[in-house]
Each structure stands twice: as C-alpha cells, then as structure tokens.
Amino acid sequence: MRIVGHSLLLFSVQLGLGISVVSGSKGEVDSRIPIGFLQEVSISLKVSHQSELKNPPVAVRFVPQNGAARMSKRKAIFMSMLLPGLGERSIGSYRSANLFYGSESSLWLSLFIFQKRKEWKREDYQTYAAARAGVNNEGKNDQFYSDVSNFSDVDEFNAAIRRSREPESVYSGADEQWSWSTEEERLKFKSLKLESDNAGQNIKRIIGVMLVNRIFSVMNTVYRYNKLDSPATLSLNIGNFPELSLTAKF
Template structure:
C-alpha cells in the first residue's frame, strides 16, 4: 500500500506556483513537467518512455482481443460452442470439461440442485477430443495472460507519472522526497523546507 502525504509549506504566492505547476504537469504528462522545468533532454526521454509504455499497453490489449476472438472462433468451429462470450464461467468450463454433460454432472454433484448448468440439447459445447480442448484452453489462457500484462503496464504508467511528478516537485524548489518503510507498505513524504 502506498500512502502519499504531501506536506507543502508555501513561502510566497509567486514561488509556490512553480513547484505545484511542475508537479501537476508531470502528473498529467511527465514530459511536460520536465519541459516546464527546462530539462529538455529529460523531456525527450520521458516522452519516449511514455509513448513506449502506451504502445505496450495498447499492443497487449489488442493481442488479448485477437486471441479471445481466435479462441471463440475455434470453439464454435470445433466444439459447436454457443453461449454468451462474457460468461466467464462458461469460458472456464469449456477449457476444463470435454462437454457440457460432463460439466453439468460435476457441478450438480458438487453444488446440488442450485448449481448453474448449461443446456445439453443442443449441447453448449462438445469437444471431439482432449487435444482440441487443450488447444482452446491454450488460446484462452494466452488471451487472459495478455490482459493481465496490459493491466501491469497500466500500473507501470500510473507509477511512472507519480514518480515523475514527485521528481518534478523536488527539482522545482527545495523539496525533499523520502520513502519511509512501514509494516504494511511504504509511505512517501514530500516536505518543503523553509529558506
């Protein structure tokens, strides 16, 4: 858990705007904060990093969508799959059970009459063999991994923006940024010093 504690003491109205503006610009777009502070080289590198991170995020999201489309097309063509694509339980069941009858028996045995089952006539899915089911599961898992990695890149973008904003605040005017370890996380403290 990251707690952010901003303790900013403003010396005068004019001087206080520069650090806060640098902080906000860097929070929105890190390259803008660097450029505002006159750090042209850092601004160029920051812009490259920002573009790279967003390209990675969009690329992973696109790849995940393609793999999901491939998995559903494969399931429809090979297993005669039908049903709601947004139903994650169905999505998982198709990867673990050879057919809908096998799934319905298992879930009814486990959960009783309140179990959620799928129609058997016509079958919601019926894999011809284990190899085909495992191929579908591989496509499905590939899509889920790509979505997870896209979320991780998104968190990296958020962290990058926050780090850049704290750095800009430090560079803009006599502030110190400290990380203090705590039992359940890390606390970031930004302190503005009197001069």
C-alpha cells in the first residue's frame, strides 16, 4: 500500500475481524477479512519524503461483522450446552475450556460408577430375595421390593393394607408371595436395596450437577465472548505524519 513516497504500512494480523481503509479524496474502499477473533495486531509504519505528503490523513480501522458475530455467539452457546468447555474453546479461551472439560469428565465418570453400582446392588438384592424369601423376580417393580423389605411375609403386608382400607393393593397372585425366615435376613435385604436406591439418588444428583455445569459454561462463554467483542481504540499521532486510528476487539 503506497501512502506517501516510499511509505510502507505493514500489518501482521492473527485471527482478525476485518479491515477498512479510508482515504479522504478517493472516497472509501472497504475490504473486510472475516477470519475470526482478533488476538494480536502488530503495526510498522515508515514514512519518508515528508514533502510528498499530498493526500488527507489515512485512517485504518477494523470493522466487526455484526451478523457473523451474532451467528458465532449462538453457535458458541449451543456448543457449551452440548458439552461444557466446547463453547469456550471455540472462542479461544483454552484454559477455561480445559477446566470445564475436567469437571464434565469427572461427572460422566461418577455417573458411570453409580449406574453400575445401582445395577450390581439390584442384582444382589434380587438374588438374595429369591434365595431367602422365595421371591419371583420376574416383572416386579421397585414398589414390590420395598414392600418385601418392610414386611416379614405377604400375609403381614396384606393385613396392614386391609387395615388401611386399600384392598385393591393386596398381593394375591402366586408369583407375589414371599416369606422371610428371620428378621436378620429381611434387614440384610433391606440394606442391600438401600444401597441400590442410594446409588440411584446419586445418579439424579449428578445429572442435576451436569445441568448446572452447562448453565455455568453458557454464562462463562457469553461473558468471555462479550469481553472479546468489546472494542479498544488505539490512535497514533506522529508529528506531521498521517493519523493512524486502529479499533480492535480483544
């Protein structure tokens, strides 16, 4: 770009937004380079033969492409909802992204562990109930096993249900029978079932934390995106040389 005589204007731009060059007498030339987010700008300006300066001052400015920026912001938010840290990484916040990656990985690992623990303990208490109380495990729901854990046999349960005037809830089928030989066996079964239930509750808690983690990631992505999107203006005036005005987003 020739400004004056042997003038040289050199830009080194990494991940810039767009460049417009305006020269007063020649109207406006708008050249935009949509290459992401500005991270570094270095400028070297040499002007010789000052007497050759004839044109009005030259202003160089970066122009944000608002439509593209809005699209990128929505995309970053969606990525954070999909996987915490992914939105931060898409806007260059790598350290923040790694923190969210670590927390999300820990949550998924915990979810896997508690899911397996729930399944193993369920198999344990079902096997124990079949061996010690004669329970038929086929087609039984969690409420049935809760009743088995709280009553010594089906007759005791049905008597309690009739006293509460809920005859429709009694167990009358041949496959709905059970009878514990001792109170210790029933309590051991109840303990096994409680361990499985606790694992299930922990799974729900982890899922809740994962949702919160996504909310925090979205908020962090929006904050860091807006921080990137806030312009900082640098103006240079060097003697009688043309004014160099730079507006950058970082």
